[in-house]
Amino acid sequence: MNDKTVIRIGVVGTNFVSDWLCEAAAALDCVTVTAVYSRAQQTGDAFAEKHSIGAVFTDYDAFLAYPELDAVYIASPNFAHAAQAVRALNAGKHVLCEKVIATNSAELSEMIGAARANGCVLLEAMRPSFDPCIALVREQLPKLGKLRRVVLDFNQYSSRYDKFKSGDIQNAFNPAYSNAAIMDIGVYIVHIAAKLFGRPRRILSMSTLLHNGFEGSGHVLLDYGDMKAELSYSKITESVTPNLFVGEDATLAVGKITMPTDMRIIYHKGSPNLGNQGRWEEEIPFETVDNNMIYELAEFARLCREGLVENEYLENSVIEMEIIDEVRRQNGIVFPSDEDASPAKADYLAVHGTADNVHKEEESL
Numbered sequence: 001m002n003d004k005t006v007i008r009i010g011v012v013g014t015n016f017v018s019d020w021l022c023e024a025a026a027a028l029d030c031v032t033v034t035a036v037y038s039r040a041q042q043t044g045d046a047f048a049e050k051h052s053i054g055a056v057f058t059d060y061d062a063f064l065a066y067p068e069l070d071a072v073y074i075a076s077p078n079f080a081h082a083a084q085a086v087r088a089l090n091a092g093k094h095v096l097c098e099k100v101i102a103t104n105s106a107e108l109s110e111m112i113g114a115a116r117a118n119g120c121v122l123l124e125a126m127r128p129s130f131d132p133c134i135a136l137v138r139e140q141l142p143k144l145g146k147l148r149r150v151v152l153d154f155n156q157y158s159s160r161y162d163k164f165k166s167g168d169i170q171n172a173f174n175p176a177y178s179n180a181a182i183m184d185i186g187v188y189i190v191h192i193a194a195k196l197f198g199r200p201r202r203i204l205s206m207s208t209l210l211h212n213g214f215e216g217s218g219h220v221l222l223d224y225g226d227m228k229a230e231l232s233y234s235k236i237t238e239s240v241t242p243n244l245f246v247g248e249d250a251t252l253a254v255g256k257i258t259m260p261t262d263m264r265i266i267y268h269k270g271s272p273n274l275g276n277q278g279r280w281e282e283e284i285p286f287e288t289v290d291n292n293m294i295y296e297l298a299e300f301a302r303l304c305r306e307g308l309v310e311n312e313y314l315e316n317s318v319i320e321m322e323i324i325d326e327v328r329r330q331n332g333i334v335f336p337s338d339e340d341a342s343p344a345k346a347d348y349l350a351v352h353g354t355a356d357n358v359h360k361e362e363e364s365l
Contacts, residue, residue: 001305008068009096010035012060012084013075014047017098021073021125022051024293030301037063060084064091071304073125074098077171078178079337082107085122089114094121094304096296100187103178103337104328105321112314121303123296124317126191130295133260133286137245137252138196140284143265144247150197150229151246152189152257155217155239164210173214173235178335180215182207182327186233187320188258193222193229194319200224203323207331208236215333220323252284259292 009031011018018036025031035055038044044056057063064072064087071094074084082102085095089111101124102108115122128134141147158164164173171177172184182190193200202223207215217234232239245252250268255261263284303311328334 001307003305005305007031007094007301007304008034008070009073010037010063010066010069010071010093011047011053011073011075012037012063013098014038014043015075018047018073018075019050020291020293021075021297022053024291024297026051027291027294028297028301030305031297034068035063035066060087064088064093070094071096071121071300075125078103078183079335082111085111086114089118089120089122092118092120094123094300096123096125096300098125099191100124100183100320100324101317102321103335105318105325108317108321112318115309119307119309121300121307121309121311123300123303123311123313124191124320125293125296126188126313126317127292127296128188128258128260129191129195129313129316130299131259131292132295133254133263133288134192134195136263136284136286137254137260140252140263140265141245141247143250144245144252145249147227147245147247149244149246150193150227151232151241151244152192152229153232153239153241153243154185154189154258155232155234155237156185157238158235161216161236169212173210173212175212175214175334176336178337180328180333180335181217181233181235182215182324182333185235186218186220186231186327187324189231189233190220190323191316191320192257193231194323195316197222197224197227197229199319199322200229203326203330205327205330207327207333208234209331209333210236213334215331218327218331220327222323259288260286261288 022033025033033053036044036048036053037057041058048056072088074081074097081097085097088095111122160170160172200222204221207218210216216236220231222229242253242255243257251266254263265282267280
């Protein structure tokens with residue numbers, strides 16, 4: 001591939017996150033969506049018409065064999081990610097897989113192995129990881145002096161929680177689909193911590209489990225030695241607190257870390273950057289976009305064109321999954337899909353297929 005190659009992408013799943021992907025692709029000249037795979041012809045046809053997609057498939061093997069396809073974007077339920085990704089990679093297709101990339105580290109290891117064996121790119125569709133604002137956060141950290149504390153917060157009241165409380169348990173609150181607050185919401189801030197600070201020395205966590213075993217919210221403490229990171233996530237409460245990076249000289253405050261809205265540094269009394277002025281604040285300007293999926297798509301296209309199977313993003317996802325595995329272990333969060341070789345999982349996948357519109361909770365309010 002050369003620098004002008006347009007990456008042809010097929011979409012798996014027709015939920016609203018797939019809508020975002022198609023809208024982002026339409027804004028870029030490096031990618032194009034050429035096909036959609038759905039378990040139902042009618043659903044696939046409607047999605048294709050909405051986004052002017054030329055080919056619709058209800059058979060996954062036929063979808064992967066489509067000659068106008070270089071890569072696959074997987075936006076199916078969490079439990080299906082690994083199986084669908086490995087099949088796509090074994091078919092020679094690059095894979096952009098929605099968060100959370102896998103159910104557990106064992107699945108992710110299998111996916112990475114398939115990517116390496118077939119010379120294909122595997123990338124987690126973790127929007128904030130590619131947003132220039134996160135790179136800007138990293139640039140500001142030296143201004144803070146020795147970093148001591150990080151507070152990452154993503155509490156977002158789910159539009160489906162009211163129905164849950166009334167007795168209508170929808171799939172977004174059903175652990176059978178490998179759903180949990182750590183998988184749907186917490187994964188964002190776990191990934192950001194992994195990207196910015198790497199692998200923690202220790203992990204301590206607490207979860208709030210609902211009556212059906214679904215994790216509604218949680219708190220995670222990551223020990224990085226001289227610095228501690230506090231993570232709070234929830235699908236059953238809302239929060240308006242900023243995200244904080246607290247150093248000995250200053251604090252960086254960031255609004256909505258998954259798609260930053262504002263950023264400022266509050267310099268502490270005695271900071272070497274302060275002089276004799278007393279406490280003051282510095283606004284950090286940056287540009288925002290309506291759909292920051294354009295950044296992950298553009299980077300995915302670059303990795304595919306350059307054949308960068310080994311890339312920095314894989315390690316971020318590996319650490320993310322290690323943290324999530326430990327949070328789940330500490331809090332007894334289990335899914336039917338944890339047993340990879342079990343007949344039950346095979347039957348479950350066979351019955352449910354790609355099950356459109358079943359999870360992707362994050363910001364559908």
